[in-house]
Amino acid sequence: MAYELYYWPTIQGRGEFIRLALEEAGADYVDVAREEGGMDLMMALMDGAVRPPFAPPFLKDGALLVGQRAEILFHLGPKLGLAPADGADRLWAHQLELTITDWVQEVHDTHHPVGASFYYEDQKPEAKRRSGEFVKERAPKFLGWFETVLERNPDGPAHLVGRGAGLSGPVAVPDGGGLRYAFPKAMKRLERDYPKVVALHDAVARRPKIEAYLASSRRIPFNEQGIFRHYPELDG
């Protein structure tokens, strides 16, 4: 039975991490809200499920409904052969993923520091301050941490966990690509300091199934409704 992914149909957003994992694994899946009538199905599940997800993305795997971006990847990873199936390695892969959750939230907040209920246009000065801090303090902290993780992997810096492609390989794609889209000037400087992170990102983007996906109509282009938004005034 095909996996059913439920996510907003016009943005990459948090759903993109799930799409990339499914694509890398060549899994059979439906991106439900992009099909006719799919939005109604998504809203009905959110409103009516006995165990309703708080927000998209969520995944239907047979009778099981799984919400939260990182938990969906935790559930899918071993099934798709993209992440360790158990023990300390599985916990470590999930810990990386949860740190990416924090990171994604901070990227989002660069353009919405005062809250998601307000338009970007109503919080531009605040967004500029927050983006400045992000580029100067937070991006180096996160990128530096991932660089250290790669350096210390006993199996080498080509993988985040062990020797596998790892779910955190594919997930690096929207992340790195997204940062380049949102902050092209700042990233040009920053990338020099984190060569292993950049090499992993670029290697994942060249994997055959990922490359085919990125070139397909299934890939939603970056835009200014998603997590990674390009506002030149924030790219200090």
Place this chain on the structure above:
Amino acid sequence: MAYELYYWPTIQGRGEFIRLALEEAGADYVDVAREEGGMDLMMALMDGAVRPPFAPPFLKDGALLVGQRAEILFHLGPKLGLAPADGADRLWAHQLELTITDWVQEVHDTHHPVGASFYYEDQKPEAKRRSGEFVKERAPKFLGWFETVLERNPDGPAHLVGRGAGLSGPVAVPDGGGLRYAFPKAMKRLERDYPKVVALHDAVARRPKIEAYLASSRRIPFNEQGIFRHYPELDG
């Protein structure tokens, strides 16, 4: 062997959720950074571990180092008899916990919308806007979702998952108590709309081990360095 919890020694913060779980279970644990020389041990692990946690809290369980608040609870829950050990129930409990992660971040951002590198005093107008949105939009959304979760639990609204005390029982304590501390005026109004959430919170706070802990010197009082801070000007 005692569990070793590593967290900032002067705040409840994200570590409090772990402390509460360990206390409720009567587990043998050391709150390392509150012991003599403990801060040095904590920083050495963050700097030097092969799999370094991104930030406190983290837990040492024998040779295993587990980071990320929600993952620590995921690991501890079944071991302490506080959360389901496997299957869909375990995923659901974790999904609740990950939603609490999002929630905690949003509470933190009410006083630090422009970024954690700046003092609160340097972002007061922004904090006021963000807190206004939080009280009006976000708190009702989160509290309403938890109310629905309790309403739909086939085993009744005294538990979040099944019939067990559930790890998400204890974790409701700093959350609810923290909100009352940070936003006493707003919470007085809000609590009326979410009777099941309030009842669960208050029942957990009265559990014998939790009650004893809250009255002990191990419990760090709320203060204006933690997640839940009381700034009267933000309590609109």
